[in-house]
Amino acid sequence: GESVGLHLPTLSVQEGDNSIINCAYSNSASDYFIWYKQESGKGPQFIIDIRSNMDKRQGQRVTVLLNKTVKHLSLQIAATQPGDSAVYFCAEILPSQDTGRRALTFGSGTRLQVQP
């Protein structure tokens, strides 16, 4: 099986409860943020994104909140299901130092375990 994520923080919730996964980002100049879900043996899968001119964005069962003052991002999952069990990563777009090209930087991730 996948060895990635052995030392990740883990959030354990009951099926049907709401989940909140938090992320602190590093660079106040970042202006685009993305949440990814990664299941065992798979690549990261896009969930939802938000730009820095917004505080909140909602998708299907998911909401992302952005607090630029404290450089904090959160992902809320409503009515969590067993299929939501995965590792969740936040990512920020940082401006390149040299050319202005923009590179994606990932946080270390949180494992979500949904108990039936």
Next chain:
Amino acid sequence: NAGVTQTPKFQVLKTGQSMTLQCAQDMNHEYMSWYRQDPGMGLRLIHYSVGAGITDQGEVPNGYNVSRSTTEDFPLRLLSAAPSQTSVYFCASSRDSGNQPQHFGDGTRLSIL
């Protein structure tokens, strides 16, 4: 569309060997990138490309080379494999470099003995 395709899925190498990890996308995306994922480290950017003929270094480029001769392909070369390069490697692409989410392949699991 197949999306982002990575080959091989698994590979074992001996220290000092070289190899190329393949990545292809069929979405006509300009931006492509390579990451490595180690336990507890998240994904770290190795190299990226904003278009054919243009590549740039990421956070951990040492020991890796890339080229981008076509829009579709972005191979990653290990010049002389070392045990520290044992990792899971992900390739990703997006329409542009700035404000679009990236699409990831399913990874290449590489072990260096």
